[in-house]
Amino acid sequence: MMAAPETNDPSCYPLTGMGWSSNPSTCPKEYQLINTTADGSSANFAKGFGQKSSCFLCVSSLLNKENPQGDIVSDIQLLPDKNPLPSGYAFIAEFLDPKVNVSKKKRLCIKRVPFSEADTAVFDVKLTGKSKQIVPLYTCIGELSGFVIWCRKGKVAKPKPLPKPRSISFDMRGLSLENESSRIKEEPLVRISKRRTNLEHKDSIYSAENIYGISAMDGVPFVLHPRFESNVNVPNANIRNFQIKSHAEIENEYNYSFMTEKTAAARLPPTAS
Structure with a gap:
């Protein structure tokens, strides 16, 4: 201009x-x-x-x-x-x-x-x-x-040249946080802990009203390292005869009066003649 x-x-x-x-x-x-x-x-x-x-x-x-x-x-x-x-x-x-x-x-x-x-x-x-x-x-x-x-x-005052827009290389675009976040959303998550998946957003620590309850690990999936996973195959146990007992039934079944011990303790020790 x-x-x-x-x-x-x-x-x-x-x-x-x-x-x-x-x-x-x-x-x-x-x-x-x-x-x-x-x-x-x-x-x-x-x-x-x-x-x-x-x-x-x-x-x-x-x-x-x-x-x-x-x-x-x-x-x-x-x-x-x-x-x-x-x-x-x-x-x-x-x-x-x-x-x-x-x-x-x-x-x-x-x-x-x-x-x-x-x-x-x-x-x-x-x-x-x-x-x-x-x-x-x-x-x-x-x-x-x-x-x-x-x-x-x-x-003659020449117009000031406009700065050229900086071109972002393909490698730099690959480091974009926006692209990275969209890639994470698109890729399926594997071996996520059940404890993590069972957490609901209604819990107090994830409530938007309580910003102090949000941890730095919020939103980060919990994945168990393969070295700590157990490779032992446990056979399915036959539990068709499994019976559930109440607390009273267990006490009645295993009730012991300790009479033998009490009788033995009541005896007088033998004396020397």
């Missing part, structure tokens, strides 16, 4: 073209007539040619500062008719009525370069009379038909 003031004034942006125009009707819509001088006088160049018609300078500006494209005017020169045209320069355009002619004694030419290659550019053009009037910050181009032509040059 160009470093230009937030304004619609065309003089704040580089010129893209320059030409001659008879009046507003012959001037293209993208051009602006310079119909007055710096002090407010008429800037009609045709008066100096002895003609009754009008002839004005007109300029076009680069108004699209968000996306600058195309060529801009980098320099303006006023050349005598016999001088050869410098390399890279062209005479300004003519948008004139058929009967209007421009003096060929001196001719204006401009140099246009692509915006991306320009370091400096012409931002504005002003006219003054033959008097020694000075236009601050403007450079004098020369005198033509009783007018002095001035231009204001400046550096």
Whole structure:
């Protein structure tokens, strides 16, 4: 984006073209007539040619500062008719009525370069009379038909390049936590402890309302290491005759009065005769 003031004034942006125009009707819509001088006088160049018609300078500006494209005017020169045209320069355009002619004694030419290659550019053009009037910050181009032509040059502020999006390699994408979590969800879990699978979310330690009851191992499946698994096959026992007894039945069945022991303890030990 160009470093230009937030304004619609065309003089704040580089010129893209320059030409001659008879009046507003012959001037293209993208051009602006310079119909007055710096002090407010008429800037009609045709008066100096002895003609009754009008002839004005007109300029076009680069108004699209968000996306600058195309060529801009980098320099303006006023050349005598016999001088050869410098390399890279062209005479300004003519948008004139058929009967209007421009003096060929001196001719204006401009140099246009692509915006991306320009370091400096012409931002504005002003006219003054033959008097020694000075236009601050403007450079004098020369005198033509009783007018002095001035231009204001400046550096072109290029748009800041946008950072290129960083490309993530395939290996880095493979380390993505998001991909890893989705992979874990898709893969079946094997040898999960029954104790873990029997835990319900309604238990207090897994309640969302009690954040202090959530452990760091929450959600991690419990898997027994193969080295601790038993490989002994236990045959199915025949338990068809298995009988369940109550506590009273067990006490009655195994009730022992200890009478023999009590009788033996009651005997008197033998005495020596």
